[in-house]
Amino acid sequence: MKLLDLSGLSVSFNTLRGPVEVLKDVSFDVMPGEVVGVVGESGSGKSVTSLAIMGLLGHSGKITSGNIALSGTDLTTLSGEELRALRGPEMAMIFQEPGTSLNPVQRVGDQIVEAMTEHAFCPPAEARRRAVELMDRVGIPAPDLRARDYPHQLSGGMKQRIMIAIALACRPKLLIADEPTTALDVTIQAQILNLILDLKDEFGMGVMLITHDMGVVAQIADRVVVMYGGQVVERSEGDALFTRSAHPYSRLLLRSIPSASQRQDDLPIIKGTMPAAGRFPDGCRFHERCPMAMEACALSVPPLTETGPAHFARCFRTEAIDELEALA
Incomplete structure (x- = not known):
């Protein structure tokens, strides 16, 4: 049985300009005893997804569609008090900034x-x-x-x-770790990651690991979810993402991982910046930055299509993905 199951999750926030959609149709799951890495640039929707699961969106945030099931219980139907009772025994979160999350007094x-x-x-x-x-x-x-x-x-x-x-x-049965190694030196990072893995095995937890560090994902994730512009653009087994990624964004993220032999001025980058929530382009949200974009990419949203066993990508050109090497 799935420990965590997100199905078609969409989230919006009320602003002075009206409701702004931040997440759109996010779907993935976490099984007991496994680590699912959720990766993407800042602003891709990773942390908002975790806050939606925990019921911590605040007064301005609202789940507009979809379901979040924890051990079969739909969290979107529960009251604030019922969610509070689940935080701790059923699900828990390591927040991104421990210095501001701990009570200073x-x-x-x-x-x-x-x-x-x-x-x-x-x-x-x-x-x-x-x-x-x-x-x-x-x-x-x-x-x-x-x-x-x-x-x-x-x-x-x-x-x-x-x-x-x-x-x-x-x-808890589910542990959400939001950037647990940010701002820590390499030695401490390794200790924290090993600690999470040891405790996962000891307690039998499922772990949702949120990070922008593809190296961390390669090291400990069983499965990977790649997010961009508030959407899931690729889901796969961990090894499959690194050996045969099917979405241009995923492949460009992997290309941007520095190696010891690269000079700083040779480091590949993804051109452009992540669009702000409420300003996502029509069609594929990545098409304005994508070297493989064609006219159809700006006109309609590509569906999340199966490209291999347990491997899905939101792209019209997955069959031509190898052309990216010559274009990027």
């Missing part, structure tokens, strides 16, 4: 304890013991002493580990 140990006591996971005394154990489990030295620290007394890597401990406090 509350000791970090108390923040982990709060996650458990709010959901009646265990009595307060037991929660305090478990909090120290969790801090030790996520690699924080002298956890009994560090539990008394405030966030400003910890390094960026330590804060990220505290966020992971809070997210795992109630042993």
Whole structure:
């Protein structure tokens, strides 16, 4: 059974200019015990997708169509209180900026304890013991002493580990990790990724990993979802995306990964910029930046078409994708 199943999810936000659609027809799933990487440039809709799942879109955000099923329960039909009860025991999130997500005037140990006591996971005394154990489990030295620290007394890597401990406090079935290695040095990045994998295996969680780093995806993702302009443009097994990507955007993202032999001025780039929400072009949302675009790309939206086993791409020219090497 699918742990998480998004089907035709569309989201809009109310602005001074009226409703602005940010996500359009987003569909993918996460199975228990697997890592699904969600990749794309900033503004592609990755974080909004995660906030929609968690029910944290705020007063201005609204799910306009589609369904979000968690273990068979449609989250779009639940009240705020019902969603709140699921956050922690059923689903949890590691937010992108631990420095701004942690309460600056509350000791970090108390923040982990709060996650458990709010959901009646265990009595307060037991929660305090478990909090120290969790801090030790996520690699924080002298956890009994560090539990008394405030966030400003910890390094960026330590804060990220505290966020992971809070997210795992109630042993959720689904863990959403939004850019969990951003702004961390390479050594700490590797430690955080290995920690998430170890805890995934230990707790049997499904993990939705949001990142713009294709190298991270190649390292740990079982399946990959590529997003652009608030849409899914490609879905595939992890290996398939890196060996035979079928969408021009995915292939250009892969080309832009730097290698040790490249000089800085030789680094391939994707021309242009991501269009802002509410200003997406008609037709394929990538066609204005795509070297393979043809007239039809500007006139109609390409469907998400199967290009191979469990491999889908939103492009009219998937059969000619190899021509991109000569054009880009």
